[in-house]
Amino acid sequence: MKPLRCAVIGVGYLGKFHAQKYAKIPGCELVAVVDSRQDVADAVAQSLGCRAVTDYRELLGQVDAVSIVVPTQAHYAVCIEFLRAGVHVLVEKPMTTTLAQADELIALAAEKGLVLAVGHLERFNPAALALEPLLDDPRFIDSSRLAPFKPRATDVSVLLDLMIHDVDLILSLVDSEVESVDCSGARVLTNDIDIANARIRFANGCVANVTASRVSAKSERKMRVFQSQACHSLDFQARTLTTYRGAVDPMAAPENAIERHEQSFGEADPLYSEIVDFVDSIRQQRQPKVTGRAGRRALEAVQRITEATRLIS
Template sequence: MTPLRTAVVGAGYLGRFHAQKYAAHADCELMAVVDVNLDRAKAVAKELNCQAFDNIDSLLGHVDAVSVATPTRLHHPLGLTLLEAGLHVLIEKPMTVTEAEAESLIAAAARHDCILQVGHLERFNPAVVAAAALIDHPLFIESHRIAPFNPRGADVSVVLDLMIHDIDLILELVNAELVSMDASGAAVISEDIDIANARLRFANGCVANVTASRVSPRAERRMRVFQRNAYLSLDLQNATLDIQRRDPEASGPPTMAQIMHERLEPGRNDALADEIGSFVTTIQNKGQPVVTGHDGKRALAAAIEISRQLTESTQ
């Protein structure tokens, strides 16, 4: 099989990791790294034995697939140029700044028969994969994603920086129309919202309570899912899943003795390697990505509405 010719646009923190995964993938050839800071691109290119450029025009006609790992404001113009050139694109989250920009990328991918995948990395978390197979009709979901302050993500609110991960997971797990949202939060350290809480209500009756903070002394990523006769607790940081459920053979009023506990430890994985591997396989098989452009737009739309409410409440 001819190797897939790949490149990465953005040689910063995430871009370097993307480049490393392509370089290590057996079915890929990393051709180039692009960054407006050419010295930074050259440093990554030297490490991985590929070319370095300061603009994407140098890629056109020479590669098949590209990761876009730049600041969000550049996702749309870069992604659109690449898709219009017939290249497959894996774009980091949040997908774009606006819903209209997201729709523009989706339309361009369809027009040119290209794969457009959005980098919602938690979809590849082993705890999420294991839980998804057990969740059929969630009634209530609670998620907490907290982290110490990091200036690297402070150019956007905590909603677009952290909460959007859980918004995407919840929308996928519930698989029902989102009918209302209520949000509150505050700017603590940065000029934008640093801690936020949102309550999401769905047409099927499910309610999700989502909290994100980037002013915590420690990192934690947890999600709890309640459904009839089962409670699932996901530790996304350590990739474990605890399940409490009623013995299916039990009868009569519920008792503690009827509650069964099981812990699944699927083990940590290299989620980014799995994400990029999935992207490559989707291109090879001409399939549908795990996280589609429509999925990315759906999570972005909810995050934008939550952000709007937070902005209004803090003015």
Template sequence: MRPVRTAVIGAGVFGARHVEKYAALPEATLVAVVDRDADRAAEIAARFGVMALTDHRDLPTDVEAVSVATPTAAHHAVGMDLIARGVHLLIEKPMARTVAEAAALADAAEAAGVVLQVGHIERHSSVFGALRRMVDRPLFIQSDRIAAFTGRSTDVNVVLDLMIHDIDLVIALVGAPIASIEAVGAPVLTATEDIANARIGFENGCVATITASRISYKTERKLRVFQRDSYIVADLAARRINRVSRSGGEGTAPELSAAAEDLPQTDSLMAEIAAFLSAVRTGAPPPVTGRDGVAALRTALAIGESLSRHRALVSRMLAEEAR
């Protein structure tokens, strides 16, 4: 099977990483790098001996698959243009600015018969893959994603910046519709929430609490899953899973056994792009579909709305105290 002719739109930090992966994969032939900054496009393209462009509409007609790593505001317009040309898309998260834009992309891709994969990279982690095989019916999930302040992506709150990763993972683990969302948070170093906590209730009874911070001294990416007769801690950063399970006993005196598993280091972005190319070549559904991207964005925006209500409530309380 011949390699897929590919391009990357958006040559920022993450877009440049996409370029590197396509160039390294034998199932891809990298054709072009596109960025509105001509110098940046030329710089990245020159490293790999490919074409540099400033407009995605100038891509050669034989380009078959593209990563869209532009700012989120451009995802819808760029994606719709390329879908109309029959080009397969890997769109970075968040999928779009609004649910309407994201749904339009998913609808258009399905109608055109093109692959639309959303870049929720943690789905391709070896740790999450192992965790998913262990989880049957979760009763309670606790997720913590704690990171240092970098100054990047401060145009959006921490929900769209970081928490959306874990929103996608939790939805994938639970596999049930969402019944309720409550959230609190605070802007600390930027104009939007830099730390937030969301409580999500699902129709099957599972409850998830998700915390994300981009203003911490330490880094932590953990998922804790509680289900009948077992408790699992998945450390996405350390690539380790600890599991405590009932091995016997009755009532209030269960016998417990503990097991730990260290997972191999994997290149999640390489795995994500390889999965995308496989879907393009075989016609199989991608591991993270457009509908998955819509669901994650819808939930993230609903959390944002809850944060706004909480912020307004706090402002009213402070104003009343100041009288």
């Protein structure tokens, strides 16, 4: 099989990890890494034995697939050039800054028969993957994603930085359209929203309560999904899935009315799995797990939440 020529555009904190994964995937050739900072590009390229480039346009016509890990505001401009050149694209979340831009990228990829994948990493967490076959009509979802403050990624609100991870996963779990949203949030250390709580109501009656903070003392990424006779509790950091189910006859022995089953998934590499899925979708000519349309749906939901946010002063 002919090697898939790959490159990573933007090799800062997250992009360098993308580059490392491509370098490990059989059948992939990491042609180059790109960063506007020459020293950053040189350091990553030297460690992985590929070219260092400061202008991504040099790679048009020289690669088959790219990861785009530049600041959000530049996603559209970089994506559209590679799609126009016939290159498959994996773009980090949020895929664009506007829905119109997302629609244009989706249409162009479809027109050219290209894969357009969006980097919603939590979809590849083994605990989340194990949850999917257990679900049957979720009725209530409660999620919390808390993180200590870091200057990185403060160019967008906590809604687009952190909450969008859980919103995307919730949208993939609930087979219904969003009916209404409301949200309260506050600025704490930046000029944008740093902590927020949103309530999403779906047309089928399901309700999701979503909290995100980037100004917390500790890191926490958890979700609970309630359905008839069961609650599924995910810890994304510990990679565990605990299921609580009602006993067949809870009144017979009230002390054992709830049965508990825990699954632990040990070490995992969701980013590697995400990039492998992207590469396989190209080779197999299929849709990736997180399509451009899924990325757009998450962006639309977070934009609705942003518009509905009442700032707490």
